[in-house]
Amino acid sequence: MAVLPPFDMVLFGGTGDLVTRKLLPALYRRCAAGQVPSDARIIGVARTALSRAKYLERAEVACREFLGGEFDPQHWATFASLLDYVKVDAAATADYADLAAALAGRESRVRVFFFSTSSDLFAVICDNLARQNLVTPESRVVLEKPLGHDTVSADRINAAVASVFRERQIYRIDHYLGKEAVQNLMALRFGNALFEPLWRRGLVRHVQITVAEELGVERRGSFYDKTGALRDMVQNHLLQLLCILAMEPPATSDPDAVRDEKLKVLRALRPIHGEAVLQKTVRGQYKAGAVRGVPVPGYLEEADIAPDSTTETFVALKVEIDSWRWAGVPFYLRTGKRLQDRLTEVVVTFAEVPHPIFEHPPAAHTANELVIRLQPDECITMTILAKNPGEGMRLKPVSLALDLGETFKERSLDAYERLLMDTVKGNLTLFMRRDELDAAWRWIDPIIAGWEQCDDRPKIYTAGTWGPAASSALIGRDGFGWRGEE
Secondary structure, eight states: OOOOOOEEEEEEETTHHHHHIHHHHHHHHHHHHOOOOOOOOEEEEEEOOOOHHHHHHHHHHHHHHHHGGOHHHHHHHHHTTTTEEEEOOTGGGGGHHHHHHHHHOOTTEEEEEEESSOGGGGGHHHHHHHTTTOOOOEEEEEOSSSSSHHHHHHHHHHHHHHHTGGGEEEOOGGGGGHHHHHHHHHHHHHHHHTGGGSSSBEEEEEEEEEEEOOOOOOOOOHHTTTTTHIIIIIIIIHHHHHHHHOOOOOOSSSSHHHHHHHHHHHHHHHOOOOTTTHEEEEEEEEEEEEETTTOOOOGGGTTTTOOOOOSSSSSEEEEOOTTTTTOOOOOEEEEEBSSOOOOEEEEEEEEOOSSSSSOOOOGGSSOOOEEEEEEEEEEEEEEEEEEEESSSSSSSEEEEEHHHHHOSSSSOOOHHHHHHHHHHHOOOOSBBBBBHHHHHHHHHHHHHHHHHHHHOEEEEEETSSSSHHHHHHHHTTTTTTTTTTT
């Protein structure tokens, strides 16, 4: 990869979990690969009073932990020379003078501000950056999700950011879009003539998108209890995957051409409101159980969770898209914490043959399937029917599998590696545009309102299972089943 142009990156929330666990290791990897210029600067910013030396100690501990065997002392010495730290309380205007001093004389280079803080602080940070004249024509701002908690709050935050940065300078990040398998999903669809004629109603029976986690809320209890699975995962990750699956082929790979097509999908989503919320959605909350044989507490026993909380840790939805391509094809989405396995995958189930000519045809659930797995291993599998060896024409499902790691024999870029480098390059393709975010929230808000109006309390499920039984019933009413649960 080519060396990037000179840049400065300012990481607000510089002592927080995201920066230490994801961003610093990602930047270390790019530096070790020779992509980061030697005169780049990466500045951690937080309200904690720390010397540069103390910050480097913390950064080294984090990189050693999260890089594991990739950590190399020589590469660390090079990377550490780029790091700095400035104490800034986001709400204290006077503190920004120290940041301005650290950036003085470097106005001509690319300047990236990464907001790894609560979105409630985005407006005040932007205002203070403007007051200190820190926003240059080559500045970019990266906004970490979730951006607000509904349409109104998201619009308020976007308006505040837009008063300081132009839309072309705003990078609303969704790390799922940076995953290698998501890139391969686009390549699969738009780089091969094989699938496009099949990618439509009449030939696709249904589509499943699953994002399952074994972990609980961990150290995010206070945040998660105010957010829930619908806002935390569906509004961004799952809807973005849905858009890539369902969008029309863009005219070019230009960022706005891609995002225009994704926006059309969001606007074509059939609204779910009123009583339809109870018919097409399931919300759940985990109770104590065991994950891989290890006992785990229930959601209400987790730290910083209200004892009477009705926040959902699981969501399943039946989604319909009112377009010529997808009319009548159900998309089933589910996501949850403390589930049986850590798994992110897309399953496209194709129609059965119109007239089976063989005796003893296989069961209906062995129809052709395309499975795109994003984690834990990135692979693409196609299930087809082949003749079982022996007498007679007995068919058996077999898999054609592509293991991306084994095929390419090289480490895939971490999602944040790709997205941080795209930010420096000015490539907006994998970032959400403001109208995309607005359309997503406008579809989500009526579901939340419907739950409140119907007093729909979460269905309880045992940790270590695949969620509440109502989730299986949701997809089962249409004659289907979640892959892996049949």
